[in-house]
Amino acid sequence: MSRQWIVHAAGPGLTLQDQGRPGYLPVGLSRGGAIDQLALFEGAALLRQDVSMPAIEMAGMGGTFEATADVRIALTGAPMQATVNDQRLEWHASHHLPRGSLLKIGAVKAGNYGYLHTGGGLDVPLQLGARSTHLGAGIGAPLTAGDQIAIGEDQGPEFAGARLRIEERFHGGEVRMVPSLQTHFFAEDERKRFEATTFQRDMRGNRMGVRFVPDGEAFRSDAGLSVLSEVIIPGDVQISGDGTPFVLLAECQTTGGYPRIGSVIPSDIPRIAQAQPGCAMHFRFITLEEAVTIEQNEAIRRQALASTCEAMRRNPHDIPDLLAYQLISGVTAGDNPERTKS
Amino acid sequence: MTTDNPEPIIRTAGYDGFLISFGETLSEPANRAAIAYRAAVECANWPGVVETTTSLVSAYLRFEATRFSHDEMRGRLEALLTQSDWYQASWPEGRKFWRVPAVYGTDLAPQLDEAAAMAGLSGKEAVDSLSQMRVRVQTIGFAPGQPYLGSLSPEWNIPRQTALTDRVPVGALTLAIRQFVLFSVSAPTGWRHVGQTALKLFQPDMDDPFMFRPGDEVVFESVSAEHLARCDDRYGGARFELIR
Numbered sequence: 001m002s003r004q005w006i007v008h009a010a011g012p013g014l015t016l017q018d019q020g021r022p023g024y025l026p027v028g029l030s031r032g033g034a035i036d037q038l039a040l041f042e043g044a045a046l047l048r049q050d051v052s053m054p055a056i057e058m059a060g061m062g063g064t065f066e067a068t069a070d071v072r073i074a075l076t077g078a079p080m081q082a083t084v085n086d087q088r089l090e091w092h093a094s095h096h097l098p099r100g101s102l103l104k105i106g107a108v109k110a111g112n113y114g115y116l117h118t119g120g121g122l123d124v125p126l127q128l129g130a131r132s133t134h135l136g137a138g139i140g141a142p143l144t145a146g147d148q149i150a151i152g153e154d155q156g157p158e159f160a161g162a163r164l165r166i167e168e169r170f171h172g173g174e175v176r177m178v179p180s181l182q183t184h185f186f187a188e189d190e191r192k193r194f195e196a197t198t199f200q201r202d203m204r205g206n207r208m209g210v211r212f213v214p215d216g217e218a219f220r221s222d223a224g225l226s227v228l229s230e231v232i233i234p235g236d237v238q239i240s241g242d243g244t245p246f247v248l249l250a251e252c253q254t255t256g257g258y259p260r261i262g263s264v265i266p267s268d269i270p271r272i273a274q275a276q277p278g279c280a281m282h283f284r285f286i287t288l289e290e291a292v293t294i295e296q297n298e299a300i301r302r303q304a305l306a307s308t309c310e311a312m313r314r315n316p317h318d319i320p321d322l323l324a325y326q327l328i329s330g331v332t333a334g335d336n337p338e339r340t341k342s
Numbered sequence: 343m344t345t346d347n348p349e350p351i352i353r354t355a356g357y358d359g360f361l362i363s364f365g366e367t368l369s370e371p372a373n374r375a376a377i378a379y380r381a382a383v384e385c386a387n388w389p390g391v392v393e394t395t396t397s398l399v400s401a402y403l404r405f406e407a408t409r410f411s412h413d414e415m416r417g418r419l420e421a422l423l424t425q426s427d428w429y430q431a432s433w434p435e436g437r438k439f440w441r442v443p444a445v446y447g448t449d450l451a452p453q454l455d456e457a458a459a460m461a462g463l464s465g466k467e468a469v470d471s472l473s474q475m476r477v478r479v480q481t482i483g484f485a486p487g488q489p490y491l492g493s494l495s496p497e498w499n500i501p502r503q504t505a506l507t508d509r510v511p512v513g514a515l516t517l518a519i520r521q522f523v524l525f526s527v528s529a530p531t532g533w534r535h536v537g538q539t540a541l542k543l544f545q546p547d548m549d550d551p552f553m554f555r556p557g558d559e560v561v562f563e564s565v566s567a568e569h570l571a572r573c574d575d576r577y578g579g580a581r582f583e584l585i586r
Contacts, residue, residue, distance in 0.1 A: 025395035025402070027552040028526070029486040029544075127546060137486045138527070139546045181353045181361045228368060229483065231395060231402040233356040255397050255483035263356040288412060291357040296408045 003069040003151040005118070007143050008102070013059025014143040016122060017115075019052060021130035025254050031234065032134040032250050035113050035207055036270040038302070039077035042166065043117030045305035046074035046094035048159050053121030053152070054131040056143065058114045059207075062105025063143070065116070071097050071151060072119030072160040078111025078170055078274055093163040093312060111170030111274035112205075120154035135207055136251045162309040169271045172201060172279030176286045176294070177237060177262035181230060185223040185259045186239075194219060194261060195284055199245065201275040207251040210272060211244060212281055218243020221259040229255045235264040235272075237283065245283075247272050265291045267298040347371055347429040350379075352419055358392075358407035360419055363400040364428065370493065371429040372399040373480050377557050378431035379422070388418055396556055398481050398490070433585075437557045439476075442539055442580040444515055444562040445570050446472065450538040453507075457517055457534045460500040471495065472536065473564035477522060479554045487543035487552045488526040491560060496520070502532035513539040513578065515562060522562075537562055540570055540578030553577065559585065 007014075019040065020033020034040050034057055044051040055076075062080050072094060075082055079091040082105045089095055089103075091114075097103060108114060124131050133140030143149075183191070199212035219239050232238075236248045238258040247264060248256075249272070262285060264272055275281055286294075348365055355361040362379060365372030380394050380401035390410035394403045405415050446469040447454035458468035477491040494517070502518040507530060510516060514525040515537030523533050526543035539562065545551045554560075565579075573579025 022404075023393045024486075025393060026482065026556060027486060027544075027554075028482040028484065028488050128551065137544065137546070178354070178357045181355045228366070228398050229481075230400060231355060231361060231397050233359060233404075235356060253484050254395070255481065265357050288354060288357060292407055292412070295357060299408050 005149045005151060006066045006068065007063055007145055007147040008066060009064040010143045010145050011058060011061030011063050014063055015057050015133035016054050016124060016140060017057040017132045018054040018130055020132055020250060021128050024128065028254050029137055030252050030254050033132045035250050035273040036077050038270045039115045041302040041305055042076040042164055043074045043115055045309055046162055046164060047072055047117055047119050048156050048306055049119065056116040058105060058116065060112060061107050062114060065103045067097055067099060070099050072154060072157060073097055074117040076117065077113050077115040078108045080108050080114040081106030090163060090312065092166050094160040096160045112276060113273060118151050119157060120152035123150035123152040134251060161312050163312050164305065164309055170274045172275040172281045173271060174282040174284055175264050175268040175271050176284050177264045178288055178291045179285060180236065180260060180263040182260045183262055185221040186261050187222060190219060191261065199281045201277050201279045201281060203277045207249060209246050209248040209252055211246050213244055223259045227257055227259055229257045232256045233263055235266060235269050236260045237262050237264060249273055265294060267294055350423055352416060355402060359402060359404040360415065361400050361402050362419060365399040368398050374433060375428035375431060376401045378434060379428050381434040382422060396481060433557050437585045438582040439585050440558060440560045440580050440582045442541060442560055442562050443565040443570055443573050444537040444539045445567050446537045446564055448567060450567060451535050453534040454536045457500060457536050461497040463497065469564050473562060476559055476561050479556050479558045481556055482554060485527045487554065489524050489554045490521055492521040494520040503534060506530045506532050507535060510535050513541045515539055540573040541580060542578060
């Protein structure tokens with residue numbers, strides 16, 4: 001039987017996501033891809049595979065999955081309830097999953113978007129150079145119960161049972177932004193007030209963007225209503241007609257007419273995307289030079305994530321059928337001669 | 343003419359991009375300058391450039407800012423700006439001229455008469471005017487493959503509606519402020535629905551899923567509803583030739 005996932009139950013927001021499809025701005029198609037790009041790097045580090053492989057993004061709620069072969073998985077992004085055959089699975093970690101076992105992923109415990117990564121990735125066809133679903137453009141569609149997803153050939157089937165210590169990004173906090181093409185539409189006082197304001201993440205939010213509500217007065221630009229539509233970049237903080245900020249994310253429009261006060265740097269977009277409704281958020285301007293340095297350091301950190309993975313130590317009392325578990329899933333990674341043949 | 347054109351302005355866009363603006367209001371020279379300048383950037387093939395695009399009057403460039411400096415990239419953009427009078431630039435090559443069948447008015451496009459009245463025309467005069475005008479794709483945006491076309495003749499400088507139309511169908515030809523927007527998706531809009539085409543502007547399963555590119559020219563020829571119903575090929579009955 002071919003290696004695949006069978007989706008037995010699916011929450012409403014399950015989509016295949018990767019690093020997205022750059023290069024289609026001139027024809028009106030935004031990059032898309034995983035809302036929390038950092039999670040893709042974490043999944044790749046935990047499975048020691050390439051970051052370009054697609055994962056299953058789960059908005060708010062997971063699903064029930066069965067693999068038709070032994071697989072490795074990693075769970076990243078917003079932590080969710082997860083069990084395999086009713087045994088609890090650690091999040092921000094990689095695991096061996098024996099063929100036929102039922103992986104159940106429930107609701108988020110914090111944050112919004114969790115990710116299920118598979119050793120070997122998912123063997124779905126490229127569409128316009130990527131495998132990610134773009135809901136706004138109608139490329140692909142959410143996963144539903146009964147779907148079957150082919151699993152790619154796993155180049156490193158031994159390695160799993162690792163965990164990553166991650167920097168918390170699921171409860172709001174402070175994000176940094178750079179001045180951008182329309183920041184000059186906002187008076188300096190208005191920009192200062194923006195930085196001093198506490199915002200609450202609104203109920204309204206999806207893969208296109210997220211609304212924030214200020215604890216004080218609405219914001220206004222000096223540009224008036226006659227501004228020409230201009231290029232939008234994910235991370236842009238647009239001040240909508242009601243004077244509240246809307247931070248644009250992976251599936252944003254490619255152009256827009258609302259003035260934008262600044263642009264959240266890519267390193268901090270996961271914090272925006274993962275803030276649950278009600279979370280408090282602050283915005284702070286940094287210079288372009290500071291942003292470049294931050295992004296350079298973050299790129300280096302992401303490349304080195306694999307070296308920071310730690311082996312998980314398990315308490316044998318937590319494993320009900322210890323013998324079977326070790327035989328099938330090989331948590332000792334790499335020293336089981338029977339596993340090297342496949 | 344040249345003296346009326348503003349100095350192009352280079353601004354940063356996000357932490358890893360530049361926006362080169364050729365005006366603050368839409369004009370044909372600014373639109374052409376943006377499209378021609380972006381084509382020249384693509385042609386130059388500078389190291390580190392990730393993607394480029396145009397809006398109505400600006401060109402945008404995104405680059406690998408962790409590996410290439412802003413000063414270096416800005417220097418290249420400035421040098422390219424001085425190489426030519428971009429407001430006088432010719433259109434890039436490879437543009438297409440499209441003839442697109444459209445039904446004006448009727449229950450397929452219920453706001454023609456309303457728009458005509460605002461332009462001071464009868465229904466028939468409006469159809470004659472709109473169906474003979476050769477318009478240009480000024481930019482593509484909002485939704486995949488969705489073009490903004492213009493400029494329409496001055497009488498069509500009518501405002502958007504204050505209330506939104508609940509939903510126009512895919513292929514709807516809508517009008518405001520001397521522009522057409524041709525819808526690639528079904529969406530609510532403040533633009534008036536004056537014509538209906540059979541175009542599917544974004545077909546993700548095709549080799550080339552997008553019909554139009556900025557700079558392409560289009561005439562929306564008036565046809566009957568019966569004719570439109572037969573326009574069921576991949577181009578919705580539209581035909582094109584290369585502009586030479």
